[in-house]
Amino acid sequence: MKQSVYMTWAKYHAGAKYNLANSGILGCSLSDLTITLDDVQINGPNHEGYAPLKEAIAARYAVDPDCVVTAQGTSMANFLTMATLLEPGDEVLIEQPAYDPFLAAASYLGASIKRFSRRFENGYQLDLDKLKNTLSPQTKLIVLSNPHNPSGVNLNVNTLAQVGDLAAAVGAKVLVDEVYRDILFDEAEPVALHLGRHFITTSSLTKAYGLSGLRCGWILCEPELAERMRRMNDLFGAVGSMPSDSLALAAFRQLDRLLARTRSIIEPNQYLIRNFLQTHEDYLEYVLPKHSMIVFPRLKKLTDSEALHNLLRQYETSIVPGKFFEEARHFRLGFAVQTTDVEIGLGNLSKTLQQLP
Numbered sequence: 406m407k408q409s410v411y412m413t414w415a416k417y418h419a420g421a422k423y424n425l426a427n428s429g430i431l432g433c434s435l436s437d438l439t440i441t442l443d444d445v446q447i448n449g450p451n452h453e454g455y456a457p458l459k460e461a462i463a464a465r466y467a468v469d470p471d472c473v474v475t476a477q478g479t480s481m482a483n484f485l486t487m488a489t490l491l492e493p494g495d496e497v498l499i500e501q502p503a504y505d506p507f508l509a510a511a512s513y514l515g516a517s518i519k520r521f522s523r524r525f526e527n528g529y530q531l532d533l534d535k536l537k538n539t540l541s542p543q544t545k546l547i548v549l550s551n552p553h554n555p556s557g558v559n560l561n562v563n564t565l566a567q568v569g570d571l572a573a574a575v576g577a578k579v580l581v582d583e584v585y586r587d588i589l590f591d592e593a594e595p596v597a598l599h600l601g602r603h604f605i606t607t608s609s610l611t612k613a614y615g616l617s618g619l620r621c622g623w624i625l626c627e628p629e630l631a632e633r634m635r636r637m638n639d640l641f642g643a644v645g646s647m648p649s650d651s652l653a654l655a656a657f658r659q660l661d662r663l664l665a666r667t668r669s670i671i672e673p674n675q676y677l678i679r680n681f682l683q684t685h686e687d688y689l690e691y692v693l694p695k696h697s698m699i700v701f702p703r704l705k706k707l708t709d710s711e712a713l714h715n716l717l718r719q720y721e722t723s724i725v726p727g728k729f730f731e732e733a734r735h736f737r738l739g740f741a742v743q744t745t746d747v748e749i750g751l752g753n754l755s756k757t758l759q760q761l762p
């Protein structure tokens with residue numbers, strides 16, 4: 406099927422007054438940015454991405470500008486990566502549970518999809534032995550998100566390096582979607598590309614900065630591959646959008662301030678979520694990472710979170726049913742919106758959990 410079922414749901418059904426389905430930080434308004442009209446350009450040199458923006462991305466993540474490919478959001482960055490690296494029939498290993506567009510894109514490209522699990526019982530860590538046994542000489546790409554969507558769990562750098570060693574042994578690459586990385590703040594490890602040439606990092610200004618509308622995404626990879634990605638992009642977006650890229654450049658100048666905004670929104674909510682989960686242990690089991698905007702609890706008394714989702718709708722509150730992540734008993738809770746909304750949303754969730762059979 407040429408669609409991501411989750412993405413369609415997220416666009417048309419996730420919205421609610423108390424939106425705990427959203428996985429990113431509350432969107433910025435214009436007043437959150439210090440910009441003037443002089444920052445915006447309509448036309449300009451953007452055949453291979455806007456050079457000043459590529460330099461800003463490179464400087465922030467300590468890579469060479471030749472390693473940077475700009476793309477429309479992490480979404481397009483992921484698609485371009487897969488489209489460049491995968492031929493029909495090539496094997497791709499994708500984490501489970503996974504962000505659905507990973508699966509939809511690989512399937513659209515005719516890749517042969519294999520899975521490696523990140524189990525709740527194992528704190529959503531990787532089982533490297535199992536991963537090794539799933540790899541084969543046909544494997545071209547391993548795909549994972551770090552921090553992980555839906556659990557929010559971050560793999561440590563040694564684990565990631567070992568994934569890289571396993572991939573390198575069969576000539577495969579590792580795509581690490583790091584769209585949630587920057588909310589680890591000063592505890593974030595360097596981006597995955599620093600672990601070696603077979604790593605590819607994708608990210609954007611969406612989740613950690615609340616600038617989804619700019620569609621400022623990027624791929625960080627070794628320069629030869631970056632060049633192939635740019636040529637592949639000639640078939641899609643071809644050139645970047647100057648208004649978006651010039652505004653994104655202005656945003657890069659103030660990313661630290663925007664990250665402080667993010668922190669000030671998330672931290673009180675993390676406290677609320679921890680407290681909520683601890684006081685609902687009769688109903689829920691969970692793995693709550695130290696830094697996260699999302700968590701993926703498991704229902705103790707039901708095998709499917711659909712009923713919970715449906716009932717919550719009566720209270721104008723939304724969550725993501727676990728079925729969209731192939732784990733029906735779970736649900737994803739996002740908590741990077743206004744604290745009062747999180748408070749009311751959690752209150753509604755509490756009532757609903759108690760009403761369910």
Ligand SMILES: Cc1ncc(COP(=O)(O)O)c(C=O)c1O
Nearest residue numbers: 478479480504550554584609611
């Ligand atoms: C793992 C992951 N990658 C990519 C995206 C999309 O990001 P963007 O808005 O940058 O395209 C999402 C959004 O939910 C996501 O969870």
